[in-house]
Amino acid sequence: MxxxxxxxxxxxxxxxxxxxxxxxxxxxxxxxxxxxxxxxxxxxxxxxxxxxxxxxxxxxxxxxxxxxxxxxxxxxxxxxxxxxxxAQIPANLGGGYLxxxxxxxxxxxxxxxxxxxxxxxxxxxxxxxxxxxxxxxxxxxxxxxxxxxxxxxxxxxxxxxxxxxxxxxxxxxxxIPALSGLNSRLRTSYKVRNLDKDxxxxxxxxxxxxxxxxKQDFTYNASNPPSNSSVGSISLQMxxxxxxxxxxPMQPRLFDPRVGFFTVDQIDYSSTALKADEKTYIRRWKLEPKDPEAYARGELVEPIKPIVYYLDPGTPESLKKYIKQGIEDWQGPFETAGFKNAIIAKDAPTAEEDPEFSPEDIRYSVVRYVASTTRNAVGPSVSDPRSGEIIESDIIWYHNHLRSYRNRYLLETGAANPSARTLDTPTEEIGEMMRQVIAHEVGHALGFPHNMAASYAYEVEDYRDAAFTQANGIAASLMDYARYNYIAQPGDEGVRFVRQMGPYDHYAVNWGYRVLPDAESPEDEVATLNKWILEKADDPRYKFGRQSSRFDPQSQTEAIGNDPLRASSYGIKNLKYVVQNLPKWTSDTTNDYDDLEELYGELLGVWSRYTGHVVTNVGGVNEDLKKPEQNGTVYSNVDKETQEKSVQWLFDNVFETPQWLLDKDILQNIDYSGYAERMRSIQVRQLNNLLSLDRMGRLINAETVSDEYYSANDLLSDVSQGMFQQSGRLDVYQRNLQRAYIDRLDYLMTGEMQRGRSGYYYDVNQSDVRAITRGELNRLKRTLASKARGTRDTVTRYHYDDLLARVDNILNPEK
Structure with a gap:
């Protein structure tokens, strides 16, 4: 035609x-x-x-x-x-994320x-x-x-x-700034002077x-370009x-926070209410059944216009199979919504088949394969702001991202999974990981944000059960950040280690995409949509947890299982096995220490994540999104016993020097120095996280809503007792941590809540934080003086004298 x-x-x-x-x-x-x-x-x-x-x-x-x-x-x-x-970009522009x-x-x-x-x-x-x-x-x-x-x-x-x-x-x-690929930050960073019109x-x-x-080709004169500095310019194609x-516009669907969707917002001033009506619509593709009568009868029907993703012409042949599988894995959830073949993967047409095909053409949605050392993948989309209709999306896969998955596979499953104990992960297993990452990013492009509660839906012990994990995966949704089963232990045969589509994904697609033919307005749909939510409300597999709820132990990034204490204990037990074998799996086979250094560094990051999951219990507030017609409250504090156990767990696994991580066969082969500093930085990160102002504020707030609660004073008392329970000579790690604790008390005496992601919900200076901290500092003076008198080790005595001086400076800053 x-x-x-x-x-x-x-x-x-x-x-x-x-x-x-x-x-x-x-x-x-x-x-x-x-x-x-x-x-x-x-x-x-x-x-x-x-x-x-x-x-x-x-x-x-x-x-x-x-x-x-x-x-x-x-x-x-x-x-x-x-x-x-x-359309085309120079190397390193934007630090790897453009x-x-x-x-x-x-x-x-x-x-x-x-x-x-x-x-x-x-x-x-x-x-x-x-x-x-x-x-x-x-x-x-x-x-x-x-x-x-x-x-x-x-x-x-x-x-x-x-x-x-x-x-x-x-x-x-x-x-034209509104059309440019260089924002003001990039122009400042690269010292862009002007556009070279010639x-x-x-x-x-x-x-x-x-x-x-x-398509436009732009060249800018720049004093500090990201690459090819001798040319003194930046060229890119827009x-x-x-x-x-x-x-x-497509009839929009009203958003309900109990089901996760990206949204568009409008303020409607025609409302008959006594204020402007804020309307929020979900973002979704427009799917209409070819045969509405058959669809109404409950039959599977193809959509008039399916969602089609083309593979970037630069995609390696060996990976195309897995990318296509990841895209079309969503056909199952769309069948739950009544659509057959709703989403399709295709190779990009050749120049002979379609000489005008371009990945940038807004008519085409493309999985872009990016030759970049960045380790990431993203799933952005373009939508009509009037209705939330998604028009096009590009999935971005960065070339080096598979290395991250290989490393995490080895570190988090290697104890229980023999096939992960190698730098040469079997092709099919790497392909399965890529398939699930692509499916996750496609999920974003279909309108779904991260559902961080999906990994809390399953019992910790279920992760050691082969039948359960093969049937249910490791989270109730692929949209959780639950990459691997790090709970399974050596000897747990047949378990699944990699994530997969879950029941929530079917539920969310049906909720957002099923056509309600009798609804003539978004408001007409609300009763049916609410009914679907209430039918699943008591089943944790269908719960949505916001990524922004960083105070909620039920909605944590990279966590799995419904008990962070037990899950992280299993995870650390596995990491101890991995540390003992890491040289054998890396440097002993490659005759090179580069991989050992890289993996050991990432292992410390994994350990830090596991400990962070436990920290969230302290001052934790469970968020269970619901309507007034549902039983219970939206917010409830984590019980006192769990918080006390979590603080003790942190001392046992983080603040007491983790000797198992200080393997000399590793440390003395990857760096000439910095061992103590590397450990200090991780321990201090978790200490500061534990004693953050927003956490202290939540603990103070608990007094207003609970009869039995874990208080801010309880936390400081427990941490202080744990920090100074050692007697005799202290090692360098213990001295570092105690100094960090005094520095944190100084922060609690002077710091203020920052407006931003953590929120700004109380006035620290007029709260109990200063009084509790001052009381703890005064108590510490007596403890430190006693310990200084009771030690014979010179460095340890000097250390206590120094801490006393620091405490005195905090309490008397004008001296």
Missing amino acids: NKKLLLSILLAGTLGFSGCKSSKPAVAAKKSQSSKDDKMESYSKVITSKAVTDEGLFAVHKVGDKYYYEIPDSLLGRDMLLVSRI NAGSKTNEQVVSWERFQDNILLKVKSFAEISSDPNAAIGNSVRVNNYEPTLQAFEIKTINNDSTATVIDVTGFFKDD RSFINSMKSFPMNVEV NQSMILLPEE
Whole structure:
């Protein structure tokens, strides 16, 4: 089918778009034309016979070195999504987290005529009036005036007076911040002076039935470029995608915090309530059944337009199988929602099959394979802010990410999993890991955030059961950060070690994507959606836990099992086995210490994570999102006994010098020094985490809601007693930790809550924190004086004298 015929079909109303908006805008536009229209150059003089024209949403003309848009009057005022994306990038730009395919901006725009100009306006839907006839709509407009991104002089009118022609050459050749790939931070970091116009140009412009794609090559003069410093410049290629949005947006679905979805927010001033109505809609793809009657009968039905992901042409052949499996693993959850073949993986077409295919083209969703040393993968998407409809997404996979998974596989499962005890992980096992990571990132692109409560759904002992783990995986959702089964012990044969799709994923897809044909508005769906939640409310497998709830031991990153104390104890027991064998699995086989050094460093990170899971119990608050019709409260404090046990566990496993980590056969082969400092930094990190101001505030708050609670004073008393229970000579690690404890008490006497991720929910200076800390410091003076008198070791005595001086300086800062 040729492009002109396809354009006419699409603009006639297929694929959910309604074609011409109406005759009204066109008529208005013609009325606004001034007498200057007759004085403009003729169409044939501007768009000459030498013009190279590409028909599509707009006709795009290239005449010599100039580019023109021919904008139909019927598209004036229509909402379009303008997405800026990096197409090609120099090495190291952005520190490894920018790449070919990275989105740098996303904005809704419209083209509007004003006198003899076409204005490109940037639109926002954060504040709206959903009732077009409501008087408040005028107030919303005048108090949310839309900025003009660019004004273009009309060069000519087409021969039948149905379209205006503008010159867009300068717009796409200039350094427009809203379209740029270099934000202000990068410009400052790389000392960018200006755009070098002699080395910047428009690479191509292509028009398609529903979108226009522009590629730009930019070169900036920079004093400190991220690579090729001798050139003194940064070159990158940008892609600008502009796609026509549906005239009638998809019917949105109202968000419920008990089910995890990414969202779009609007404030609706047409509400009859006594305040503006804040509406939050979930982000999701538009799936409609081909056969609505069969769908209503409960049959599996293919969608009119499935979600299709193409594999980057640069994807290694050996990995394509696993990437496709990861994408299509979501077919199972979509079948739960009534759709068959809802999501499909395809190879990118060859140049012969489709010479116009481009991964940056907004018509295509692509799994991008990035040649970068960064160890990561992400799943961003582009959505219509009016309704939350996801239009396109690119999954980004960085080349070195598999090394992270190999290392974690060895460290976290090597004790119980013989096949992980090697640097050459079997291909099928590496492939399975990649498959699950791709599926996780696709989940983000389908609208799902991390569900950190999914790993709390299973009993700790279930992770040692082969039948259970093979059937249920290691978390109730693939969207949890639960990568490996680190609980299984040596001898637990047949258990599953790698994550997989879980029951929550089926539940969430059904909740967000099942079509409710009788619902004529988002509000009509609420009763059914609420009913589905209540049916699962008492089953922990269907609970959603927010990643931002860092105070909740039920929703922890990288944790598995419903008891952090037992789970972390099993994890550390496994790490002890790994440390004993790490040289055998690495340097003994490679005759090189590089891998041993890398893996030992990462093992310390794993140990730190396990201990952090236990810290969260202290001052922990369980968050169970629910509505008033459900029993129980949303927030409940972790019981006192669990908190006391957690503090004791931290002393047994963290603050008492972990000699098992100080293996001389490892340490003396990976570095000449720094052993004590490396251990100090990890121990202090957990100590400071334990004695954070926000945790102290939660412990103080517990007094107001609980009859029996673990108090801030209990915590300081227990930590202090544990810190100074040793007698006699202290080793370097003990001395370091005690100094760190005194420094932390100093912080508690002077620090303030920081506005940010931890929140700002109480005034520290007017709370009990200072009084409790002062009391502990005064008590410590007596303890330290006694210990200084009772030791014969010179360094230890000097150490206690120093601590006394530090305490005195804290209590008497003016001395």
